[in-house]
Amino acid sequence: MEQQEYATGAARTAGGTSDGRTGGAGRGTTAAVVVVRGSGPRVLPGAGVDAPKDAAPVRGSGSPSTAGLSPDPGLLRLARWFAEAEPGTADDLCAASLGLYPARHFGAPAGPAAGPATAGPATGPATGPAADLAAAAPLATEVSWWHGPTAHTPAPLRAREPRPAGGLRRARRDAAALPVVLSGAKPGKPGRHRKPERSRGAGTVPQDRSAATTAAERRIAARLLVAHPLVTASGPHADGFPLIRRHRDWLAERFDTLLGYRLVVGPWHARLHKAGLGPGATRRLEHPATGAPFTPGGYAQLALALALLVDAPERLPLDGLLAAMDAARPGPGPAARPADRAELAMALAVLADWQVLTDLPAAALADPAAAGPTVLTVDRELARAVPVGPPALADDATDLIRRAAEAEPGTAVRRRLAETPAVLAADLPEDQRAWLRDHGRTGPAALADFLGLEAEQRAEGVALLDPAEELTDLALPGADTAAQAALLLVERLVEEVRPLPGETAGTDVPVPDALIDGVLGDIADEYGLPAGWRRDYLADRTALRRDALDLLHRMGLITPAPRGTRPPGWLLRAPAARYAPAPDLLPAPGTGRHSRPDPDPTISVPIVPAPTAPRAGQPV
Template identity: 80%
Template sequence: MEQQEYATGAARTAGGRSDGRTGGAGRGTTDAVLVVRASAPRPVPGAAPTTGVDAPQGPGPAPAACPDRPESDAPTGSPSPSAEVLSPDPGLLRLARWFAEADPRTADDLCAASLGLYPARHFGAPTEPVAAGPAATEVSWWHGPTAHTPAPPRAREPRAAGGLRRARRDAAALPVVLSGAKPGQPGRHRKPERSRGPAVVPQDRSAAATAAERRIAARLLVAHPLVTASGPHADGFPLIRRHRDWLAERFDTLLGYRLVVGPWHARLHKAGLGPGAARRLEHPVTGAPFTPGGYAQLALALALLVDAPEQLPLDRLLAAMKAADPGTGPAARPGDCPDLVMALAVLADWQVLGDLPAELSADLPAEPSDPAAVLTVDRELARAVPVGPPALADDAADLIRRAAEAEPGTAVRRRLAETPVVLAADLPEDQRAWLRDHGRTGPAALADFLGLESELRAEGVALLDPAEELTDLALPGTDTAAQAALLLVERLVEEVRPLPGETTGPDVPVPDALIDGVLGDIADEYGLPAGWHRGYLADRTALRRDALDLLHRMGLITPAPRGTRPPGWLLRAPAARYAPAPDLVPAPGTGRHSRRDPDITIPAPAAPAAPRAGQPA
């Protein structure tokens, strides 16, 4: 390995903290590294040399060559970049093979561990408040306050595509925020941020503005770990650069994440979430999920782009991918390889590639690609994408495990920051003990950093975002699958919720027949009046699949353990927050299947009267 690196002029990029002790995505993870070839530094016109967190900490990949330099300025006798042989990065090439051999669920976990570009995911609607104190952690989600909305689903204004809405702010505390809104006007649909302390006095105006800017920048990075100066979130990039030192320190202290801020991009190196995290990469336009083959094409393309020329012919990239790994390489035409089309689309969405040819912008191009098409490559961004490469891992499972390793407090805070809910039953013993000892102070510090609210229950903790911005999935949502999922989970909770006093864990089994029956009733009752998609109404199997998938990704249901017969689903305790509040003292029913109150004595029926004379007995 060392001889190979010496022969190719490779440099090791530590995936972790700047002290070089750890790797993966930040402090507390293992020391996996990425092997990339060094190149000349990229000068920035009129800018001073970058220092501190502006440059990668520790040994790392050098920035790409300056794109403004014309080809004619190259030294005499040097080969043209277009004539250079594309050589794949060995670590990313190995990753591509692991992707190709993985099953879909393992491929999703491997993507989160090796790229770390997943967004945060949180519940939005808060439940009714619970009295503060130790009693708050004794209330169960099954029987506690709910966030149920009794109104039937109805169409709402769709959320802006691509991430966070404009930051909500207190006009008195924040006179100026670079968000694109008109100066001095918060917007008629913007609610001011609820104050968490005493009213801001004029002398604290600057301090409040600074705190709000830092929170906006932190939320943007958690939602979008790769932010560029010319991308869709460019208005927040100046805030990240302005507070980069403070953000780098807080991310490292609370989450063990490494933040790298350069002149043109900011990269938050997130850690993996471990196996079964239900995080997957999707096509940026169609939303189609990546397959193991799509992940393999993405890693293989990155393996070549980290050292590719800035102007790269498409046919040359395809030939290099085929030569680098014939087992996962694409076909001669991108139209014959949908996985390659998805990989190039997401690379263009990350701005690693410039504008794609028209036939590559569609989901499944029908026309053959132009062999003379030229791709614009940003090598600096290509090198910023991988965070947990497999240089020291034995296989895919080992990489997933290594990327999620951290000290107990850091590991729990990562789960709180990235996932909708953290249940104590899902944690190993050391992390469960930390959550039990720091159940109030630990989540509170993270909630204040990201502008979230803590919801503590007997089963675990959830950090809520009432603004419904810091999440990639919305529940309640506006589309058919989201509306059906919300109604489904509401009725399932009413059917299988344990009674008070029953000894049960955070999960309750749900029969498949109950899911089918409830979903059928919901579709018949709400489908046409609510304007649901006719394709779902005609294909109930697809409606069931997508509704259950959304509930699973939000942590409200989970598949039954492997080997369970028959296989099915388990309803999780946080699902009860979307159901009506339980009637803990129901009125005694009169039906033959209803429960009777033991304190109510039902008199025995009176004996029939004796028949009168002349009447039949």
């Protein structure tokens, strides 16, 4: 489907109601949910004879409209909500209004063979693993994460292969893309004593190979879109853009059916409109170069810039954009505070990373106000493709987060499976919990086949794993100091606090703060210097604790205790046990510090019969 909605020049607002699968953003609703006004190139009075063609004047005479930049009202409202939100709420609001978050999954499957608890990608609706899943036992009969197979790595400090800068690895990691060998022999010439295959038709082999290639290309394109919802023809993932265009109709139908996501493919970009994940989704926007998390003020600067860029001229002076942003900033209140230079620089860096702005000098990323005379190139089509949430329909930020995540139970659960490391039944509302209980076996099968994932069924819930470790924005195990410390920390916490077999094992187990501090201190002393950990972390244990816990929280392995809990602390979640060594409930004799050693089997020890009591009348 080509992108047509931006060629009309008409304003669009959200309309209709959700069809139960779309969450307000699928095929059953109006496409755009923020006002986008198409405008052609224009030269405004006051630009000067030396100004670039289609450039707005550097200085306006008052309102932003006199400078040629009229802010979009919906995005201007969104900027105010960002500025007034708490940090966690601002992250959820970004996921709901922009939907540009990547997927996040665990990597290696648990155990060498998990039996019926682990299933590979489905091959069809009626045959293969999907049919096996349908005939298996209900979800409640599965083994618990607390005592099931683990994905423990004996050498957690082993350096990992660096991920290529080009993005997802291509077909070499996809078994469906390998050459099809009908005879079962190795690829190449047929064996010397092997009879040639008899084809049923002249085109059998090419058709099989074509089908395998098509399936591999579709899976690669789907994985790329889930990992990067905005793909451009000239961006870092340009090699996957032709695959998306080639299979756009099939991809659009599958995304709409399985996840209720709308896929828009234009001549130069593809945009997967993801829905929000609801409150507490632990998704945040980060600086593309430094990884620094966005603050509410940074989100507000981003929304304010987008409000002006959706109708900006193609050539725009940087100081004109900054002046228009100052003029368009909302009235009295927290949103009206002066722009922070660091927050403004982060917003511009993200817009440059998304290719909404080009020709942005490096000096502007450090201090936009001191960058000097600079003329930016604006891609209005990409600027209009970024917002997906419905600010025009929502009453406030909380209402927008709720509306974006609305969907019928099956779609809502599949969205969580596609985007989050694990879906626990205890975290779901009753209708979604009932759907997972009834479809916990068959539900994830089609989604796993679509994205090339593996389903891991447990008593507490389901996780879709990516053994290639590509379809995730966070890696655990990881190569950096915080990731190594987080992995060692979660291993030892599970060994300390997980319930024993036979005990009632809930989803979460309380972890005292003192235990976290003690274990982390032991880990830093034991592994820090030998493993070459960062010296600043070894000197500042508080920062190491903060970043290690933040990674575990974002991976869904721990969660803060409910507000009001005294003393405040953390809860260890059941999926954390998949990273711990298998429990040794019956240690081998002779391994304790004060135990007697086992006798040497080569030493012959005479056997002396035990004395027996004398019978009555028998002399002693």
